[in-house]
Amino acid sequence: MNSYLAYFTALLLIIMGIYAVIFKRNLIKIVIGVSLMESGVNLFLVALGYRQGGIAPIYTMAPRGHQMVLPTPQALTLTSIVIGLATTALMLTLSILLYKHYKTLDPTKIRGLMK
Amino acid sequence: MNIIDHAPALLVAIPLFTAFLYQFIYYITHKNIRYLATVALGINWILGISMAFHVFSSGPISYVFGASSPGLSLPSGYHFPIRIIFEADGMSAFMALIGTTVSFVGALYSESFAKRYSELSKYFSLLLLLTAGLLGMVLTGDLFNFFVFFEITSLASVTLAAYRTYRKESVEAGFKYMLISTVSSLLILVAVGILYGEYGALNIAKVASMIQYTLLDKVALALFVTSLAMKAGSVPMHFWTPDTYGEAPAPITAMLVSASQASLYGLFRVVFTLYGLKISTLTVGWIIIILGVLSMFIGVTMAIIQKDIKRLMAYHAISQTGYMLLGVGVGLATFGTDAFLKYGFTAMKGGIYHIINHAFYKGLLFLTAGAIFYRTKTRNLNEMGGLAHTMKYTTIFFMIGAAAIAGLPPFNGFASKLLIYESVFKFNPVLSIIAMMVSILTLASFVKVFYSAFLGPKRIKDGKEFKEVPPNMVIAMGILALLIVIFGIFPGFVINNIVEPTARALSSPLLYISTILGKM
Amino acid sequence: MKTLVTGFGLWNPLVWIVAFIVIYIGIKFLESHGREDIERDGDIVLPFTSGNYMDEEALRIRASNVYWGFVEAMKGYYNTLTKIHTGIMSDYVYWYIGVLVVIIILIGVGK
Numbered sequence: 040m041n042s043y044l045a046y047f048t049a050l051l052l053i054i055m056g057i058y059a060v061i062f063k064r065n066l067i068k069i070v071i072g073v074s075l076m077e078s079g080v081n082l083f084l085v086a087l088g089y090r091q092g093g094i095a096p097i098y099t100m101a102p103r104g105h106q107m108v109l110p111t112p113q114a115l116t117l118t119s120i121v122i123g124l125a126t127t128a129l130m131l132t133l134s135i136l137l138y139k140h141y142k143t144l145d146p147t148k149i150r151g152l153m154k
Numbered sequence: 155m156n157i158i159d160h161a162p163a164l165l166v167a168i169p170l171f172t173a174f175l176y177q178f179i180y181y182i183t184h185k186n187i188r189y190l191a192t193v194a195l196g197i198n199w200i201l202g203i204s205m206a207f208h209v210f211s212s213g214p215i216s217y218v219f220g221a222s223s224p225g226l227s228l229p230s231g232y233h234f235p236i237r238i239i240f241e242a243d244g245m246s247a248f249m250a251l252i253g254t255t256v257s258f259v260g261a262l263y264s265e266s267f268a269k270r271y272s273e274l275s276k277y278f279s280l281l282l283l284l285t286a287g288l289l290g291m292v293l294t295g296d297l298f299n300f301f302v303f304f305e306i307t308s309l310a311s312v313t314l315a316a317y318r319t320y321r322k323e324s325v326e327a328g329f330k331y332m333l334i335s336t337v338s339s340l341l342i343l344v345a346v347g348i349l350y351g352e353y354g355a356l357n358i359a360k361v362a363s364m365i366q367y368t369l370l371d372k373v374a375l376a377l378f379v380t381s382l383a384m385k386a387g388s389v390p391m392h393f394w395t396p397d398t399y400g401e402a403p404a405p406i407t408a409m410l411v412s413a414s415q416a417s418l419y420g421l422f423r424v425v426f427t428l429y430g431l432k433i434s435t436l437t438v439g440w441i442i443i444i445l446g447v448l449s450m451f452i453g454v455t456m457a458i459i460q461k462d463i464k465r466l467m468a469y470h471a472i473s474q475t476g477y478m479l480l481g482v483g484v485g486l487a488t489f490g491t492d493a494f495l496k497y498g499f500t501a502m503k504g505g506i507y508h509i510i511n512h513a514f515y516k517g518l519l520f521l522t523a524g525a526i527f528y529r530t531k532t533r534n535l536n537e538m539g540g541l542a543h544t545m546k547y548t549t550i551f552f553m554i555g556a557a558a559i560a561g562l563p564p565f566n567g568f569a570s571k572l573l574i575y576e577s578v579f580k581f582n583p584v585l586s587i588i589a590m591m592v593s594i595l596t597l598a599s600f601v602k603v604f605y606s607a608f609l610g611p612k613r614i615k616d617g618k619e620f621k622e623v624p625p626n627m628v629i630a631m632g633i634l635a636l637l638i639v640i641f642g643i644f645p646g647f648v649i650n651n652i653v654e655p656t657a658r659a660l661s662s663p664l665l666y667i668s669t670i671l672g673k674m
Numbered sequence: 675m676k677t678l679v680t681g682f683g684l685w686n687p688l689v690w691i692v693a694f695i696v697i698y699i700g701i702k703f704l705e706s707h708g709r710e711d712i713e714r715d716g717d718i719v720l721p722f723t724s725g726n727y728m729d730e731e732a733l734r735i736r737a738s739n740v741y742w743g744f745v746e747a748m749k750g751y752y753n754t755l756t757k758i759h760t761g762i763m764s765d766y767v768y769w770y771i772g773v774l775v776v777i778i779i780l781i782g783v784g785k
Contacts, residue, residue, distance in 0.1 A: 053344070060337060061768045069333065069764070076340050083344060087351040112350065115298055119343060122305045126336050129309060133316060133329040140322030146763050151323045152397050153761035330763045337767055341774070369782065376778040384770050391773055393759055393766045437784025441777060456755060459745055461738050500680060535737030564687035564694075569678050576682045598741065606737035643687050645678035 045086035052079030066134040066144040070127060077123040081116045088112030159224040161205035162217040162240040165250055166290045168198050169257070173282035180275040191278040192265060195258040195285060202254030206247040210655040214243035214669045216295065227670045235357045235670055241295030243666050244659025248506070248652065249292035249419045252513045255637070256412045257285040260405040263521055263630035266623070267405055267528060277317060284310035284409055291416040295670065297346045297356045297428075300420065301339060304385075307413050308335040315402040315410075327401035331394050338381035345377035358428055359670035362663055367432035375433070378424045379441065385417035388479060389448040392472045396460075399468030400533075404524020405630075407464065408517035411471055415509055418475065422482055422660060426489075430663030439487025446479025447588055454595040462533050463523045463603060467516070470559060470599070473592060474512045480589060481505020481574045484581045485661065494661075497577040502661060504573030507653045511566040511641060515558040518634040522552040525627055526607060529620040535603065539610035544619050549608050551631045556604060558638050560597035566641035569648075 052075050059072025088109030094101065096110035134144065141149050157164075172194040179187055209215060217224050217240040227235045242250065261281060268277050287307030294300050312335070316328025350356055352371070353364045365371060384391040395414075399407050425438055453473030460466035485502030488494040525548045526541060527533055542549040558565035571593060579586035612619065622628065641648050659665060677686045712718060720726075723733065745752060 053340075057337070057767070057771060060333065061764050061771065063764075066329075073333070073336050073340075076337065080340050080343050080347070084347050084350075087347055111356070112347075115347075115350075118298070118302060122302065125309060126305070126332070129312065130329070130332055130336070133312075133325055133332060136316070136319055136325045137322070137329060140325060149326055149329075149763070150761040151326050152400070153759075330766060333763050334766050334770060338770065372781045373778060376774065376781045379781075380770070380774040380777050384773075390758075391766075391770045393761075393769065397761075434781075434785050437781060441780055452755065455748070455751070456759075458741055459752060500682075538737075539734065563685075564690040569685070569687075572678070572685060573680050576680050580682075602737060602740045605740065610734050643691075645685070645687065649678060 042091070045082060045089070049079045049083035049086060052076070052082065055079075064145050064147060066137065066146060066149075067131075069146065070130045070134060073130065074123070074127055077119070077127075081119055081123070084112045084116045084119065157201075158205055158208045159215065160217065161201050161208075162215065162242045162246075162293045163219070163224075165198060165201055165205070165254065165293060166240075166286050168194055168201075169282040169286040169289070173279045173286065176275045176279045176282070186274040186278075188265060191261045191282055192258070194282070195254070195261045198285070198289075199254040199258040202250045205242060206251040206652075209242055209244055209247035210651060214241060214659065214665065216241045216669050228672060234355070235360055238299065239295040239357060239359075239670060240293045241359070241666070241669060242293055243669065244655040244657075245419065245423065245506075246292050248510070248656040249416060250289055251652075252415065252510055253285065253289050253292060253412050255633075256409055256513055256517050257281070257288075259517065259521070259630045259633055260409045262633075263405040263408075263524070263627050264403075266626040267524055268403060271317065271403075277314070280310050280314050280317075281406070281409070284314065284406075284413065288409075288413045288416040292419050295358050297349060297358060297361065300358075301343050301346055304339050304342065304417075304420070307416065308332070308339060311398075311402070311406070311410055311413055314406045315398050317403060317406075318401075321401070324401045327394075327397040331398040334391075334394050335385065338384050341377045342381045345374040345381075348374040348377075357670065358423070359667045362428050362430060363667045363671060365429055365432050367429065367434070371429070371432075375424070375429055375438070378428075379421060379438065382417045382421035382424065383442075383445055383479075386414050386421060386475050386479075387449070387472050388445045388475060389452045389472060392449065392453065395472055396456075396465045396468040399471060399520075400462060400465040404464070404520050404527065407468075407520040407524075411516045411520070412513050414471070414475070415478075415513060418478060418509065425486055426660050427663045427666045433486075433489075435486055435489040439483050439485075439489070442479050442483030442486060443585065446476040446481075446483050447585060448476070449473060449479060450476030450592045451588060454592045454599070458595060458599045458602070461535050463526065463535055463538075463607065464520070464533055466535075466599065466603060467519050467523055470519075470596060471512075471516055473596065474508070474516065474559065476592070477508050477571065477574055477589065478505045478512070480578060480585060481508060482660075484578050484585075485657075488581065489661065493581070497580040499657060499661065500573055501577035501581065503649065503653050503657045504570050504577060506656050506660070507570035507573060507649065508567075510652070511558065511570050511638070514634050514637050514641070515555045515565075515567060518551060518555040518631055518638065519559065521627070521631045521634065522548050522555060525623045525631070528623055528627070530615070535606040538607040538613075540608075540612045541620055542608040543612040545608075545622050547622055547628050547631070551635045552604065552608065554635045554638055556600035558642065560600055561593045562597070564642050566638050566645070566648075569642060569645035 056072045056076030060069050090106050090108050093108035094105045096107040218227050219238040287303050290303030312328050312332040316325045318324045348370050349361055353361050355361050387395040450473050453469050457466050457469035481501045482505035485498045488498030558567040561567045561571040575586050677684050
């Protein structure tokens with residue numbers, strides 16, 4: 040049961056993120072929702088590579104007989120965090136610009152394209 | 155050492171390097187270098203063509219980063235590809251051919267079109283990043299890298315769509331696109347994670363060779379299919395398409411069409427190669443067919459009522475994507491049965507032929523819309539008219555593009571649609587009839603555009619006539635128009651030498667797998 | 675090289691091009707036999723405007739009014755579609771997630 044806890048948490052985070060994106064009426068909260076999803080996905084990736092009692096996957100000076108956690112998911116997570124940073128920053132930038140133009144952060148009012 | 159062996163890596167590396175070079179030069183000299191992007195993408199174009207024809211004639215090539223020779227995916231003693239691998243089989247090379255062509259044309263067009271934008275060097279850097287992203291998406295042989303390039307493409311296209319930040323609509327379109335593409339790419343990453351957790355590999359060929367089609371695999375497949383179909387702009391997840399296509403600068407819109415098709419490539423790659431050995435072809439095939447038919451019909455009917463020229467064309471992009479989904483979907487639904495050889499393969503050929511045709515004529519149409527906007531400063535069809543008097547080249551190019559998209563013979567759109575109609579009719583006559591009806595409605599709405607924008611009395615704004623656009627833009631449009639005419643007059647040549655190898659590569663997952671893993 | 679074999683038939687664009695040229699020559703031939711004293715801009719439009727002299731701008735149909743009848747006939751369909759396309763970004767994601775759930779169920783249930 041314990042070993043599945045991380046997956047449940049990841050799923051919960053992703054669903055919370057999606058909920059925020061769909062039902063929150065504020066751009067900043069939507070961006071937070073996307074961030075939550077990112078954290079959920081990152082947690083999922085790291086949890087994939089976790090092994091009970093594993094040590095860091097560095098061969099230099101590693102003690103013998105211990106199993107290691109998988110290095111690939113950690114590399115993936117790092118990349119994903121960097122990409123997440125870029126997307127969050129860009130979304131916040133666009134939110135600021137939208138606020139300047141529309142004087143509101145409510146997505147139901149930001150409908151200039153519909154005319 | 156042959157340059158073609160390195161082509162898969164170079165195709166991504168050249169735009170990526172030039173993108174940073176632009177910023178570097180700007181940082182030092184504070185001057186915008188003109189034509190640097192065009193030259194770099196021109197080299198890329200030549201490389202793309204030569205790689206494509208090499209692959210079509212002599213089979214897939216792979217590029218292994220860091221290996222002692224480019225094609226060495228399994229060093230002695232390894233049973234497992236551990237390095238980052240790019241793989242160009244027929245389908246990838248075909249998409250790279252499209253991507254390099256359209257990006258070169260887009261850059262050439264931008265040299266004049268984007269001249270009045272501030273921060274020109276950033277514009278071109280982003281354009282090059284978009285090119286690198288979409289070429290990376292089609293060339294990579296690795297699931298995680300696919301996600302990375304997917305994100306690069308999204309970020310670059312969002313920034314370019316929202317480039318005119320002084321317009322509130324542009325920023326809004328950018329944010330909408332950003333939101334939905336970020337959510338979808340995160341779910342793609344979940345799917346990649348699921349596959350990694352199950353099979354411990356990220357290489358597409360390796361995962362494809364082990365795929366079991368368990369429940370988790372099915373969930374991952376659904377995540378892939380939905381996300382990539384959404385990015386390709388299929389109904390009912392198409393709402394971002396008219397917004398973003400409408401608001402992005404015209405050359406960028408032409409490239410966004412190719413970026414969407416890179417997502418379409420991802421979809422086809424996932425269903426045919428990654429899951430190709432075990433997929434339940436009928437279920438997934440019908441899902442793709444239904445998405446395709448919905449896209450075709452709703453896209454074209456919504457296009458008829460639009461009055462913004464670029465939104466109208468964006469709805470047509472949705473509708474034309476439907477044809478590709480329909481053609482390849484029929485190919486998938488019949489995959490592995492006798493019917494595949496009888497008509498399924500022809501439907502796939504039609505769908506794939508339509509991809510390249512669509513990239514060219516839709517690109518051309520968006521460029522002509524940009525040319526109209528460049529002179530008239532409006533996108534509203536109600537306020538246009540009489541442009542044929544003064545903008546002769548644009549008019550001719552628009553006519554070529556409109557005739558091609560409506561499937562009028564002898565242009566290329568007709569050739570691919572003919573293949574789709576005939577083969578889909580064997581599969582299910584109703585689908586074929588819908589496809590023909592959509593084609594008629596397409597013609598109807600382009601007649602409307604042609605009538606409102608080009609015909610009628612000459613108009614004068616601020617005491618000036620609307621002159622023809624600068625030569626860069628005319629040449630850029632001319633290249634695409636020429637390709638359309640060639641593809642229309644020599645359909646047999648194109649089918650035999652370009653489309654057939656592509657369809658064969660897409661429909662043979664074992665070939666893709668054995669390129670990396672050797673004979674199994 | 676020019677012929678497209680579809681597996682059910684074939685199509686050669688060259689035939690079409692020849693046909694276009696023949697039709698074009700035919701039109702020019704007919705035109706050359708027409709009367710030369712008719713002004714192209716003047717009275718020739720009168721039958722279409724019920725005999726009224728009208729400004730050329732006034733004769734133009736605005737883009738929104740082209741296919742008015744078609745749009746009017748399909749009003750119910752268009753009202754539904756434009757109502758669905760709200761332009762609210764949350765709804766875009768809502769549709770995406772909705773389709774995702776449907777496709778997960780379809781693929782999951784499918785053999």
